[in-house]
Amino acid sequence: MSTDVIVVGAGPTGLMLACELALAGVRTRVLERRTEPQRDSRALSLHPRSVELMDQRGLLDRFLPLGRTVPGWHFAGLRTQLDFSALDSRHGYTLFLAQARTEAILERRAHELGVEISRGHEVLGVRQDGDGVEVEVRAPGGGTETAHSLYAVGCDGGRSIVRQAAGIGFPGTDETLTGVLGDFAVVDPQPGALAAARAGGVIVAPLEGGVTRFVYLDPERIRVPAREPVSLEEFRTSLTRITGSDCGVAEPVWLSRFGNATRLAESYRSGRILLAGDAAHIHFPAAGQGLNTGLQDAMNLGWKLAAVVGGWAPPGLLDGYDGERRPVGRSVTENTEVQTLLAELTLVAQYR
Ligand SMILES: Cc1cc2nc3c(=O)[nH]c(=O)nc-3n(C[C@H](O)[C@H](O)[C@H](O)COP(=O)(O)OP(=O)(O)OC[C@H]3O[C@@H](n4cnc5c(N)ncnc54)[C@H](O)[C@@H]3O)c2cc1C
Known part of the structure; x- marks a missing residue:
């Protein structure tokens, strides 16, 4: 054809x-x-x-x-x-x-x-x-x-x-700021943790298969370039800084940093x-x-x-x-x- x-x-x-x-x-x-x-x-x-x-x-x-x-x-x-x-x-x-x-x-x-x-x-x-x-x-x-x-x-x-x-x-314009997303198979089941995350400006969204997405801008990490990989440890540290709790996140399905170019x-x-x-x-x-x-x-x-x-x-x-x-x-x-x-x-x- x-x-x-x-x-x-x-x-x-x-x-x-x-x-x-x-x-x-x-x-x-x-x-x-x-x-x-x-x-x-x-x-x-x-x-x-x-x-x-x-x-x-x-x-x-x-x-x-x-x-x-x-x-x-x-x-x-x-x-x-x-x-x-x-x-x-x-x-x-x-x-x-x-x-x-x-x-x-x-x-x-x-x-x-x-x-x-x-x-x-x-x-x-x-x-x-x-x-x-x-x-x-x-x-x-x-x-x-x-x-x-x-x-x-x-x-x-x-x-x-x-x-x-x-x-x-x-x-x-080139990238000047980055955000981070993480999809997790395991999250602290206590609703208080998620409520605190939302109050801290973190977007929390349920995905299919019980996976939960978190998206945040960490004021101390927004200048990290998008090409730098995100570790679970960094994710937990940022969540704790923003919300007071790491929300029990574990078993990441996907971690990603994205920029504003x-x-x-x-x-x-x-x-x-x-x-x-x-x-x-x-x-x-x-x-x-x-x-x-x-x-x-x-x-x-x-x-x-x-x-x-x-x-x-x-x-x-x-x-x-x-x-x-x-x-x-x-x-x-x-x-x-x-x-x-x-x-x-x-x-x-x-x-x-
Ligand atoms: C964190 C984040 C959250 C987002 N959330 C939203 C949202 O909620 N709503 C929304 O509207 N948008 C959102 N976006 C943006 C959205 O993901 C993109 O705008 C969308 O994927 C663009 O679609 P596209 O088909 O134009 O390009 P892409 O999705 O990038 O697809 C391009 C395709 O081309 C292929 N390709 C590339 N180069 C070649 C090549 N040389 N030869 C053959 N194939 C090639 C790639 O493999 C890919 O499959 C988000 C983006 C990010 C980073």
């Missing part, structure tokens, strides 16, 4: 885009370097607009039973929450659902729609000319192959090789190469917006690209993708910067 569009990356953005393209009859291939789906979940939240999109696509009954709805969400970790029930929407709530679940639902849907998903295929480079794109791929086993298509979309995350190959700049692609398109999701925008995960923004990029791009491939797009339609979605990316990067600053100021005031 010859391919119309190659999507690089089978994260939530790439999978959503593949579904949108296939739904419109576009022959789509996804190239993903991981051999297996990602088990750990960075994101836990689907906000109202993303839930509305799943509803429009008839997928909501696959999402809702697996998640938990909460009426709003925080802004900058402040006590007063955003009230999504005030929105003019049938879905004025946040759906609390692990990223791995979202990806599994979208991957299954993509298979149903006939998308070819090639795992274990790492993209090494992309070239384009007036007729199409050539994608250089390291295949399982180590050999390289060249894949051809009319268009390529980089949904390959913050370090996007597609963005680099297309020569699209990624201006912004903030960047926005200078364009979402260069000729036949486009960008979506984290490949186009990165920021601190304040209020959980990255995955949501990526899904909405994909929804905006899918039908436009399908129209161009199908030959029925009016002139300029594809440029509308950058025109409509880059301002959204800018607004998200700006609001996360504001939230990060507020959170840091609150921390300083709290621990002075």
